[in-house]
Amino acid sequence: MRTHTTGTRQEWLAARRELLEAEKELTRRSDELAQRRQALPWVRLDKEYRFETDEGSATLADLFKGRSQLLVYHFMFGPDYTAGCPSSSMIADGFNGFAVHLANHDVMLWAVSRAPLGKLQAYKQRMNWTFPWASSFHSDFNRDFNVWFTEQQQRVGDIEYNYQREAAFEWRPEQEGGGKRAEASFAAMCGTDTATFHRDRPGMSAFVSEGGAIYHTYSTYARGLDSIWGAYQWLDRAPKGRSETGIWWRRHDEYDKR
Template identity: 75%
Template sequence: MSTHVVGTREEWLAARLELLEAEKELTRRSDELARRRQALPWVRVDKDYRFGTDEGEATLAELFKGRSQLLVYHFMFGPDYAAGCPSCSAIADGFNGFATHLANHDVMLMAVSRAPLAKLLAYKQRMGWTFPWASSFGSDFNLDFAVGITEEQQREGGAEYNYRREAATRSAQTPDGPSTQFGGEHPVSQFARMCGTDPFTYIRERPGVSAFVLEEGVVYHSYSAYARGLDGLWGMYQWLDRAPLGRNEAAGIWWRRHDEYAGATPACCR
C-alpha cells in the first residue's frame, strides 16, 4: 500500500504553485548555462582525423555535411564489442527525429564510435536507426576528446575523463566486483556482458558529446560534456522525472535495448 501523501485539490494546487517557482528558476538558470556554453572560447582543430562513413572516408570537416555546426555523440561501441552500449543505445533512440530537425537548422548530429564501420552499420540496421554514424577506428579522435582509454592508461593510470585524472584500474575495487549500490551484479559487468565483452574492455570506451564549428574552412572545438553532463540527452529520463514514481531505480539497471524487452518487435519486422 502506498504511503504517499494524499491531499485535496486545493492543497495540491498550493504545492504545485510553489514548485512552479522553483521550476521557473531552474529554467532561467538553464538558459544562463546555455549562454555560458556558447561563450566558451573555440579551439582550432589541426589534426587530420579520418572517419569511415557509409559514403566513404571523411575528414572531420566533411562530417559537417554542409552545415556550420557539428554535434558528435561519442557512442560507446569499441572494436571488441559485439553490440553497442545499452545506455548509449537508449540515448540514441531519440536521435532519428532530432537529427532531421537539427540538420534543417544548420546543425549536423553525428554519432562516432571506435568500432569498424561494418559493425556500426549492422547494429544500426538492427536498431532501425537512420541518423548518421561514423567510425573513428584507427584514429586518435576518441583519445584526444577524452572518450577513449588505452590499455596502458588503464594499467598505469593517468587517463582523463570528465575533466579528472583517473587512477589505475588494478585493485580489488575493479569494475567487475560486486555492486555496493544494487547488491547484485555490478552495472559495468552487466553492460559488458550485454556488449559481448569483459568489464575492462568495456570501460575503455566512454560516453560524451562534443560540439564543433566550421568557419572559413577551419574546424574549431567549442564544447564537450561527459557522464552526468549527458543527462539532458536521455529523452526517457526527461519523461520519467515527470512521472509519479520518478526514475524508480532502487532495484538497479532496468533498461534494455529497445528490441530486448518482452514482446518487442525487431526493427526489420516493423
C-alpha cells in the same frame, strides 16, 4: 499500499504553484548555463581526422555536410564489442526523431564510435536507426576527445575523464576485468570483459566551422549527458520518478513482449 501524501485539489494547486516558481528559476538558470557554454573560447583544430561512413572515407569537415555546426555523440561501441552499449543505445533511440530538425537548423548530428564501420552498420540496421554514424577505427579522434583510453593508461591511473583524473583500474581475480557491478553487466551485454568495456566512454562534443577552419567548442561526459537522455526527462516527471533499484534498461529489442 498507498505510501504517498494525498490532499485536496486546493492543496495540490498551492503546492504546484510553489513548485512552478522553482521550475521557472531552474529554467532561467539553464538558459544562463547555455549562454556560458556558447561563450567558451573556441579551440582551432589543425589535426586532420578521418572517418569511415556509409558514403566512404570522410574528414571531420565532411561530417558538417554544408552546415556550420556539428554535434558528435561519442557512442560506446569499441572494436571488441559484439553490440553497442545499452546506455548509449537508449540515448541514441531519440536521435532519429530530431536529427532531421537539427539538420534543417544548420546543425549536423553524428554518432561516432571506434568499432569498424561494418559492425556499426549491422547494429544500426538491427536498431532501425537512420541518423548518420561514423567509425573512427583508424583515427585518434576518440583518444583526443577523451573517450578512449589504453589498457596501459588503465593500469597506471593515467586516465583523465570528465575533467578529472581517475585512479588505476582495479583488476579482481574473482571477476575478470573487475570494476563496478553495472559495468560488469553492461560489458557482458556487449560481449566483452569489464576492463575492455571501460576503456571506451560516452560523451558529446560540439564543433563549428568558420572561415575555412574547424573549432572545438564544447564537450561533456558522464552525468553531463543526462539532459540528452530523453527517457529520463520523462521519468523525472512520472509520479514515481526514476524508481531505480539497479540496471533496469535494455536495448529496445530486448524487452519482454507484454
